[in-house]
Amino acid sequence: MKEPYQKPSVRKLAQGSHNKYGSGNYYGRKVRTEIDGQTIAGLVERFGSPLFVYSERQIKEKLKELKTALTVRYPKVELAWSYKTNYLQAICALMHQGGSLAEVVSQMEYDKALGLGLKGKEIIFNGPYKPMDALETAFAQGAIVNLDHQDELSDCEQVATQLGRKLKVGLRLNLDAGIYPQWSRFGFNLESGQAWEAAKRIKAKGLLEVNGLHCHIGTYIMEPEAYGTATRKLLEFAAKLEAELGYKLDYLDLGGGFPSLSRLKGAVLPPEVSLPNLESYAETITSTMYRYLKPQSLPTLYLETGRALIDEAGYLITTLHASKRLLDGRKAYIADAGINLLYSAFWYRYNIEIEKEVTGVNEPSVIYGPLCMNIDVVDEGVLLPSLSRGTRLVLSPVGAYNQTQSMQFIGYRPNVVLVRENGTVDVIREKETLSDMESRECLPPDLKLH
Amino acid sequence: MSAPGPQTALISHFKVLLNSFSRVYFLGKPWVGAIFLLLSLANPHLAISGLLAVVAGYGFAYLMGMGKEFLESGVYTYNTLLVGLGVGSIYRLTPLSVLILLMAGLLTLAITLALSRVFYAYLALPILSLPFVVVIGAVSLASGKYSNLYVSSLYPAANLLPNPDWPAWATGYFKCLAAIFFLPHPYVGLGIALVLLAASPILFGLSLTGYFTGSLISGLMTGSFQQSFLNLNHFNFILIGMALGGVFLVPSRVSLVVSLVGVSCSVLLVDAVQVFWSAYGLPVLTLPFNLVALTFVYALGALKFPQISRRILGSPEESLDFHRSVALRFDPCPIGINLPFSGAWTVWQGFEGPWTHQGNWRHAYDFILADGKGQSFTGPGKRLEDYLAYKKPVLSPIAGQVVKTVDNLPDQEIGQTDSRNNWGNLVVIRSNFGYHVEISHLAKESLKVKEGDWVERGSLLGLCGNSGYSPQPHIHLQVQAGPDPGSATLDFRLTSYLSGQTYFTLGQPGKDEVLTPLSQAGPEPFVLDQEIELECFHQGTPKGTRNLVVRMDPEGTLYFDSTTGKLYFGRVHDGHCHYSLQGQDKLLSSLFLALPRLPLGGCNDYVYEERLPLNLLYPGWLRRWLLLGSALFDLPQSPRGVYRYKRGVLTGKISGPLGREFNTEIHLDSVVGFTKFQVGDWTFERKQHEKT
């Protein structure tokens, strides 16, 4: 097809710090005037500031990228959307429409998944705290349950007795995949023999049956080989389970942990350069699987990828409310969004883009949030030209973990919108009001002022 | 609808008997047989002789422990019946004639069994009424010596009914129609004609075209149409017309032409046999019919005539319905293999592709990986690594043994090709069914198998590369007779995949289709002897409980047995398929409509379209006329269902001729198959704890 003619245009330098002048230059600018065709100014005019903006296009593209990377290498793959990463209904629904199951770690998340129309068997139930009634519901509805510890194992045996049938369970393992810190507090340890003991005990009691293995080696894992190691160890364990206990694996769940293109504090190189792409994770995992598995009995590969799927599709627009000079001479801005909305600011340095071209020389600047708290710092030193009051900045990536961990603290939480592929914008969460916040409060009558 | 009680053995034996009567006119319908039996009572001696012979033959077979289907079909006992009728038409009932009747009946059964084996094994032909011809011939010749029998039993075929005053052509037709039953009487013929019209308009029509074509030609030859209409042997034209036009060939305009050609040729035989056999005092009987029908069917079979009936059912209409839905639903190509990859790949070149899939190599596929816009690379596309297909796993499409590998040729840079080693790195696998699959252009030193290895479907063979004559990394797939790389290709189909969103059990996709193989299927959810208990509701009101049992017929096909019907099903290339419904049963037809097929490999979202047999939607008489219309004018189309599967629920929209439209829905379960289904106003719910 012939592309429609577009007038050639010259754009001012809008790269990040990685351009031919090197980093720390005085005139480099990061400018973002729009998100998927919606101007920043227009969005704020309609929906206010601060404003979380998600791009449907980006969500779908990322999901497809990961799914394709896996399915062209291995025939049985299912993604399970890790609810805790972002459980806004619209986001979960997009993931489910794209074919993802749900990965939940609490009764609340389980209920949310059911509420969105998922069936029990489309939910993977993880986590160290699964109350008895939650377990009962999950098993009755056919959910995939990965056990975390011995006591939970006993609980499940009790449920099996109640339901009067043998229940299939997965074991969550922790193992040394060369990643520090090792997340050893979840699941049964592999190397120490804890996992094997648990499996033997299950066999001895005969009330449960192990049909899956789960392992989440951590989050923001920058080393694909770690997944190769984890896969190898899990499959060796699976072979032992089959040979000695007769358990056949229906699935292998490698958890989440792929990094998003976000920059950790202290990282020298920008993430596009320092991080392996999703293909290399897929390659390592699947090539290891082929080495250990027979084609007639391939287990389903589950991945509970969270961060890598949603982070980059989320933006936060914030408006500069004021500026001041600090004692050490640095320029400081007070923005209308702070760490109450940006939990990930503790680890990330966001990509900060200005809504329009601004002239002037860059200088190191601090961006504070609106909270009256010392820790409310969005960025401690970013190179910005002198910006006037009311200028809007676009922070990204902010799609992962901020929505779910944002605090109701000091101010109201803002609107969240989704820029649709068809060019419209939908509010997917309205901004809070006082009555939202107080709706569950009860003021004893005698405490009322009149 | 309520649960019907178990049928008594007596009823089913009686059905066999009636079926023998109806098979004389190529129908497998007890009610038709019952009327024919009544009509034959026009001559009680004859009717009773016929009955006696069948009972003797059937009883003998039953005592010998022969299979149920075998006996029930009526095909095997109708020769016995004919012999009984034949004897009855010569001799009245006396102890002596009963004795000869029994001898002849059992001899017929034995000859039928023996001949049918031979015919089936060597010629793949039915035996028709040859045993009858042989035995009645024998009886005629032998009885010349049995003067005792002669004296006691011979009787003039008494005319019990008055003769109507009809024009010669009508009398001739009706008499001939009835002569098949040894009752050459116009009124009996009229009765038979009416039954035929009701049971099978197609057969009725063929009896007319057959009779008049043959008689007119014969009349032209002899110069006397009057004589021609008086010739009772012309019933052969009727039989030939019906057998060729509607029984052994699926009814259609072409089959009609074949039947008329057959009838025309048979004029010669009818007249020749008459001269020849009467010299020995033998009746002509059905010999011409047998010779012509068998020869034509055999010859057409040898020519692979597409209208040959693959399965002969209760009537031409049923065969046509079955053939239509089966022909449209199941591709007869004998070789079906899986796709050699995982994920969604694009057909770059298909069968008879314009670049290299020509002549001897026309049955081949090239697959590439492309992004959503159809582009096969990212970036500039100048390096191998830019190509999405490069180094992706290539999986075995069949189970078999690796017989040839090449692994050391370099991957050609983009823009270069190696035409000396044009197949590049390759694997040839010999299937357990004898054919070979060649996969080419693999990446250098990427092979994971060596010659002599046994592989399964889905085994990792190597990685996609760009070795040999390959302009860009792709997988070349072909099926061939021999193991040598680049042998001439064989026709084949791809199995169990989605094209876009559409599911195919077996298909031959074209260029640019995006194909995703379904993962390999688990076990069939329905197993032999399994009992399924269903609660039935009509518009929400309970209508009782019904049971289905999974059984197997003598050919090894599984079916759901509801006692009033049989729903045949099976596994076709990793898919569960319902084949056909026999009998009338709301529950079974609903199950078929709700679930014509089901891929057993994992897939959460797909659509497919299905042509459905008419007998699922239309009552008998209406269906018969629809089918007559469809045979003659290719109208109306068979009903069609558009199905969509999403997360455990298959919903269907069904539309058929005469404005029939309704929706279906079935809730599927990977362990028990289904939990409930709904078709139009009816709902069927699986009871929980059932035996398996």
Ligand SMILES: Cc1ncc(COP(=O)(O)O)c(C=O)c1O
């Ligand atoms: C069990 C489990 N699965 C999946 C995830 C999602 O991880 P990520 O967002 O790093 O992909 C987490 C995150 O902590 C987890 O604990």
